[in-house]
Amino acid sequence: MAKGDPGVTTRGRRAAPRSKRATRTGGPELVQLLTPEGERIESAVGPDGTDYRVDFTDEEYRGLYRDLVLVRKLDAEATALQRQGELGLWASLLGQEAAQVGSGRALRTQDMAFPTYREHGVLYCRGIDPIMPLGLFRGVDQGGWDPNEFKFNMYTIVIGAQTLHATGYAMGVHMDGKTGTDDGEAVIAYFGDGATSQGDVNEAFVWASVFNAPLVFFCQNNQYAISEPLERQTRVPLYQRANGFGFPGVRVDGNDVLASYAVTRHALDNARLGQGPSLIEAYTYRMGAHTTSDDPTRYRIASEVEAWQAKDPIARMKAFLTKQQIADESFFAVVDEQARAESVHLRERVLAMPDPAPVTMFDHVYPHGSPELDAQRAQFTTYLESFEGSAH
Amino acid sequence: MATETLTLGKALNTGLRKALENDPKVVIMGEDVGKLGGVFRITDGLQKDFGDQRVIDTPLAESGIIGTAVGLSIRGFRPVCEIQFDGFVYPAYDQIVSQVAKMHYRSQGKVRIPMVIRIPYGGGIGAVEHHSESPEAYFAHTAGLKVVTCANPQDAYVMVQQAIASDDPVVFLEPKRRYWEKGPVDLDAPLSAAYPLHASRVVRAGTDATVLAYGPMVRTCLDAATAAAEDGRELEVIDLRSLSPLDLGPAYESVRRTGRCVVVHEAPGNLGLGSEIAARVTEECFYSLESPVLRVTGYDTPYPAARVEEEYLPDLDRVLDAVDRTFGW
Numbered sequence: 124m125a126k127g128d129p130g131v132t133t134r135g136r137r138a139a140p141r142s143k144r145a146t147r148t149g150g151p152e153l154v155q156l157l158t159p160e161g162e163r164i165e166s167a168v169g170p171d172g173t174d175y176r177v178d179f180t181d182e183e184y185r186g187l188y189r190d191l192v193l194v195r196k197l198d199a200e201a202t203a204l205q206r207q208g209e210l211g212l213w214a215s216l217l218g219q220e221a222a223q224v225g226s227g228r229a230l231r232t233q234d235m236a237f238p239t240y241r242e243h244g245v246l247y248c249r250g251i252d253p254i255m256p257l258g259l260f261r262g263v264d265q266g267g268w269d270p271n272e273f274k275f276n277m278y279t280i281v282i283g284a285q286t287l288h289a290t291g292y293a294m295g296v297h298m299d300g301k302t303g304t305d306d307g308e309a310v311i312a313y314f315g316d317g318a319t320s321q322g323d324v325n326e327a328f329v330w331a332s333v334f335n336a337p338l339v340f341f342c343q344n345n346q347y348a349i350s351e352p353l354e355r356q357t358r359v360p361l362y363q364r365a366n367g368f369g370f371p372g373v374r375v376d377g378n379d380v381l382a383s384y385a386v387t388r389h390a391l392d393n394a395r396l397g398q399g400p401s402l403i404e405a406y407t408y409r410m411g412a413h414t415t416s417d418d419p420t421r422y423r424i425a426s427e428v429e430a431w432q433a434k435d436p437i438a439r440m441k442a443f444l445t446k447q448q449i450a451d452e453s454f455f456a457v458v459d460e461q462a463r464a465e466s467v468h469l470r471e472r473v474l475a476m477p478d479p480a481p482v483t484m485f486d487h488v489y490p491h492g493s494p495e496l497d498a499q500r501a502q503f504t505t506y507l508e509s510f511e512g513s514a515h
Numbered sequence: 516m517a518t519e520t521l522t523l524g525k526a527l528n529t530g531l532r533k534a535l536e537n538d539p540k541v542v543i544m545g546e547d548v549g550k551l552g553g554v555f556r557i558t559d560g561l562q563k564d565f566g567d568q569r570v571i572d573t574p575l576a577e578s579g580i581i582g583t584a585v586g587l588s589i590r591g592f593r594p595v596c597e598i599q600f601d602g603f604v605y606p607a608y609d610q611i612v613s614q615v616a617k618m619h620y621r622s623q624g625k626v627r628i629p630m631v632i633r634i635p636y637g638g639g640i641g642a643v644e645h646h647s648e649s650p651e652a653y654f655a656h657t658a659g660l661k662v663v664t665c666a667n668p669q670d671a672y673v674m675v676q677q678a679i680a681s682d683d684p685v686v687f688l689e690p691k692r693r694y695w696e697k698g699p700v701d702l703d704a705p706l707s708a709a710y711p712l713h714a715s716r717v718v719r720a721g722t723d724a725t726v727l728a729y730g731p732m733v734r735t736c737l738d739a740a741t742a743a744a745e746d747g748r749e750l751e752v753i754d755l756r757s758l759s760p761l762d763l764g765p766a767y768e769s770v771r772r773t774g775r776c777v778v779v780h781e782a783p784g785n786l787g788l789g790s791e792i793a794a795r796v797t798e799e800c801f802y803s804l805e806s807p808v809l810r811v812t813g814y815d816t817p818y819p820a821a822r823v824e825e826e827y828l829p830d831l832d833r834v835l836d837a838v839d840r841t842f843g844w
Contacts (some may be wrong), residue, residue: 277622287585288585298542323582330574488659
């Protein structure tokens with residue numbers, strides 16, 4: 124390493140890397156409007172000088188709290204269903220409720236979202252029945268909904284692939300002339316910290332940039348890609364990656380629903396007005412496992428989890444509502460009861476999901492069928508029928 | 516005016532132009548497809564006439580081309596993607612097999628990806644490595660994709676339009692060494708009355724042996740049949756045209772008459788299309804066969820250096836040698 128290189132001290136000793144602690148708290152660049160203690164911050168300035176603030180009514184504040192509680196409860200119910208063998212797998216959003224509710228509520232009706240497989244909170248905020256993705260995790264379908272009907276693409280499991288789909292869709296918005304006005308359309312692409320290492324995500328950054336696509340890249344940095352910590356994906360804060368691609372990036376406290384809302388709304392509005400893409404790094408933490416198949420105790424320590432527990436997105440919102448006398452115990456009790464009732468309802472409907480008929484595996488491979496598959500389907504049907512009436 | 520003599524490349528260009536004219540949702544995208552008109556000039560002049568929102572020069576990233584085309588498809592467009600050379604399709608492989616191919620299936624029919632992925636393929640032009648490959652088996656093996664290839668200017672003109680009009684994602688393989696071969700093209704025949712996209716076709720009738728080929732090998736096999744006729748042997752040559760789905764009905768009918776079958780392709784033999792075709796012909800025509808189905812293919816090596824590609828590629832003599840062997844059984 125050359126003398127004078129910023130990585131070397133004058134005594135020739137390698138400078139200590141930026142401390143993990145500093146990285147793991149999100150640093151001073153974090154946009155925050157609600158502290159972990161529930162203190163409201165009037166406004167926060169982003170790295171490009173943008174002044175972020177929200178102006179919610181009491182009813183809207185209470186609505187955000189209700190969203191947070193509901194998505195957490197429904198998520199916990201799904202985890203329980205997996206533990207009881209009713210779902211094959213579940214990817215929990217525990218800890219990431221604020222990033223998802225904040226960004227999800229910032230979307231306007233005409234906006235399109237491209238989720239990963241963990242955006243159950245965004246899905247809920249789009250007004251979609253939370254039962255919709257559970258067929259995928261129960262194994263009775265593969266997540267078959269119409270993205271255009273719900274303005275919410277199907278879950279994408281291949282890491283980062285959906286960022287390119289979002290980019291193409293956003294290019295289409297632009298080509299359709301649906302940008303440049305207040306009521307224009309914008310697109311949001313969700314992905315995680317691990318996905319930022321994928322080629323597809325970097326290609327999406329390039330394309331969105333050069334085509335000025337009306338797109339918000341929303342990265343939930345939950346600190347882990349299954350077991351691999353952020354340090355295995357990057358040496359720079361993720362939001363700074365945007366600089367190299369030529370669009371703005373901002374790091375927001377992903378456990379702060381107000382700030383998550385504010386930065387997303389701002390980025391979406393810029394996109395719909397024709398000002399191109401931007402990157403939001405929602406700094407958060409995956410409180411649970413990657414999925415129900417994972418064991419996080421093998422790769423992270425309890426004290427780290429405890430430190431993040433203190434930044435819980437719901438607790439801070441509750442503290443704020445209480446201190447400001449926006450809500451009281453009776454309101455919290457009503458929300459809890461609503462969450463309980465919705466989760467029971469969800470459970471009942473999951474248990475009632477029928478297995479698909481085996482012959483349906485041949486359906487929808489091609490829009491207009493295929494003679495080869497028709498022959499295989501017929502053969503399979505005959506084969507199944509050969510068992511009828513037998514002691515099989 | 517109706518029939519003109521065009522090169523296969525120009526026939527494709529004319530077909531693409533017609534598709535752009537007929538449907539405002541058709542967009543062409545790829546590397547160098549705009550101002551340059553593509554490295555083989557297949558999109559020559561199209562950006563000039565349809566603008567850079569319809570004929571889009573993309574960043575140099577194949578996964579990006581296909582991935583963004585998925586998003587455009589969801590938005591309602593009909594993207595026609597050009598992959599510059601066969602050997603460069605692999606960066607897009609994940610998007611093609613995991614996303615493009617499965618979107619309709621996993622959405623239970625709610626999402627269509629009416630995308631065409633054009634790929635100049637095959638050898639014979641003395642190119643450097645990665646520019647002469649035949650990747651058709653990878654795609655034909657993937658449910659949800661359709662795979663077709665043209666062998667003459669008339670088919671090129673019609674099939675590219677049919678592929679674009681299709682609601683399926685279609686991998687459209689263009690035999691690059693035949694781009695400059697000329698033939699008559701009926702420019703006015705309505706698409707609705709055209710020969711079906713996913714149908715094979717007997718291109719030379721014969722009685723003694725059946726030769727199945729597609730893409731660049733159709734010309735080779737027709738030449739072989741001409742030579743065989745001089746020796747008094749009549750070969751029936753079938754252009755398969757559609758590689759997924761395969762249309763082997765005419766092949767079965769032919770083999771039941773001739774009793775002999777040779778499959779020819781440039782791609783390596785091991786687990787190539789010929790393997791599947793040989794298995795199916797054997798299943799369907801077992802009692803008619805006078806000899807095993809033989810394959811004439813590229814060898815199971817990486818595509819070799821250009822100076823030896825003539826030895827690698829099936830040619831007239833290797834086809835005739837295989838035909839001879841079917842008679843020596």
